[in-house]
Amino acid sequence: MLAVLKAEGISMIHESGLFHKTRREIFRNVSLELDGGKTIGLMGDSGSGKTTLARIMAGLEKPATGRVLFRGKDIAFLRGKEQGDFQRSVQMVFQDPEGSLNPRKSIGRSIHEVLGLLKVPKREWLERTSDILQTVGLSEELLCRYPGQVSGGQNQRIALARVLLLEPKVMILDEPTSALDISVQAQVLSLLRELQKNRGLGYLLVSHQPEVMRNMAHEVFVLNNGCLVQSG
Ligand SMILES: Nc1ncnc2c1ncn2[C@@H]1O[C@H](COP(=O)(O)OP(=O)(O)OP(=O)(O)O)[C@@H](O)[C@H]1O
Numbered sequence: 447m448l449a450v451l452k453a454e455g456i457s458m459i460h461e462s463g464l465f466h467k468t469r470r471e472i473f474r475n476v477s478l479e480l481d482g483g484k485t486i487g488l489m490g491d492s493g494s495g496k497t498t499l500a501r502i503m504a505g506l507e508k509p510a511t512g513r514v515l516f517r518g519k520d521i522a523f524l525r526g527k528e529q530g531d532f533q534r535s536v537q538m539v540f541q542d543p544e545g546s547l548n549p550r551k552s553i554g555r556s557i558h559e560v561l562g563l564l565k566v567p568k569r570e571w572l573e574r575t576s577d578i579l580q581t582v583g584l585s586e587e588l589l590c591r592y593p594g595q596v597s598g599g600q601n602q603r604i605a606l607a608r609v610l611l612l613e614p615k616v617m618i619l620d621e622p623t624s625a626l627d628i629s630v631q632a633q634v635l636s637l638l639r640e641l642q643k644n645r646g647l648g649y650l651l652v653s654h655q656p657e658v659m660r661n662m663a664h665e666v667f668v669l670n671n672g673c674l675v676q677s678g
């Protein structure tokens with residue numbers, strides 16, 4: 447079986463300095479597979495390259511060497527329908543829930559925007575919106591509010607709702623709960639587990655909290671000194 451998403455021997459180098467270019471290798475020869483129904487945990491010190499690896503797997507950045515395969519095909523060469531498939535199937539969720547939503551758009555509008563992109567007929571918008579709010583455990587009274595007028599946990603659920611409308615196969619979660627209070631954190635994590643069970647989602651979960659990993663991850667990898675190693 448082909449993995450949904452697979453990093454094959456990727457490395458990343460950042461160049462810095464205007465005159466004397468210094469090249470710094472962030473990590474080298476990293477391979478990783480993501481599949482439905484499974485959570486891969488990714489840990490490592492600050493600056494070890496977790497976000498960089500996450501962004502590369504989501505197709506937001508290009509690796510210096512190696513490749514990322516979506517169902518066996520190099521994402522660098524996807525075009526047309528296959529590229530659209532990849533862009534919907536692989537979604538990234540960021541740490542800062544409020545920042546991932548447009549502050550000038552009401553919650554309702556930012557959900558409708560996704561439905562519009564998906565070409566869902568307008569007459570179905572109300573029903574689809576209320577379904578997805580129910581899925582993430584939010585009430586409809588939030589729809590007319592703006593991101594600054596709801597809590598961090600609610601914002602993260604809204605961000606999840608928008609992403610879920612796209613029916614992704616894997617989600618790349620970069621410290622999705624680290625900006626939230628402990629109790630809210632637990633609620634969002636249990637929502638993620640429930641979604642995984644109901645929808646067969648695969649996750650790449652970046653976190654520096656061992657207890658989050660124990661709770662969520664089927665396998666844990668650590669970025670250390672530029673290498674990815676599996677942790678026991
Ligand atoms: N665009 C860039 N240009 C140059 N260096 C960069 C760039 N983006 C990231 N870096 C560097 O690459 C390294 C890895 O950054 P990254 O954000 O992936 O780390 P991280 O493991 O996610 O850290 P944290 O736990 O703090 O979020 C850091 O040293 C960072 O300064």
Ligand SMILES: [Mg+2]
Pocket residue numbers: 496497498
């Ligand atoms: Mg990071």
